[in-house]
Amino acid sequence: VIRAPQDLEYLKKIATFMKKHPSVYLLIEGHCDERAPAAYNMALATRRANHVRVLLIKQGIDFNRIYTLSHGKEMPLALGHTPDDWQENRRSEFKLYER
Numbered sequence: 001v002i003r004a005p006q007d008l009e010y011l012k013k014i015a016t017f018m019k020k021h022p023s024v025y026l027l028i029e030g031h032c033d034e035r036a037p038a039a040y041n042m043a044l045a046t047r048r049a050n051h052v053r054v055l056l057i058k059q060g061i062d063f064n065r066i067y068t069l070s071h072g073k074e075m076p077l078a079l080g081h082t083p084d085d086w087q088e089n090r091r092s093e094f095k096l097y098e099r
Contacts, residue, residue: 001051002051002052002055008055011052011055011056011059012059014026014056014094015056015059015060015061017096018056018061018065019060019061021098023098023099024065024096024097024098024099025065025066025067025096025097025098025099026056026061026065026066026067026094026095026096026097027067027068027069027094027095027096027097028049028052028053028066028067028068028069028092028093028094029049029068029069029070029071029092029093029094029095030044030045030046030047030048030049030050030052030068030069030070030071030092031045031048031071031072031073031075031076031077031089031090031091031092031093032044032045032048032072032073032089032090033073033076033085033086033087033089033090034073034076034081034086034089035086036073038072038073041072041073042070042072043070044072045070045071045072045073046068046070048090048091048092049068049069049070049092050068052068052092053066053068073089076088076089077089077091
């Protein structure tokens, strides 16, 4: 669940951009840390990406313009094994494309 005000504000900026550019669509990639089995992590990363998708849909973005993809723990940003590294790896990444 996204709670940080700066993260919610970031999603508002993405929604505003997408409203101004109707030919743009978004890919949300879900990621997680290494501490659970692969199947669990894939499902968790899927839920993470879908949660972000729902928040953008609630802001008026057409669901047909938002796609999700789960990478699980397969593409970490931080390669260490500390709580800070795990936090860094629990994320959603965004890629904008134009049709």
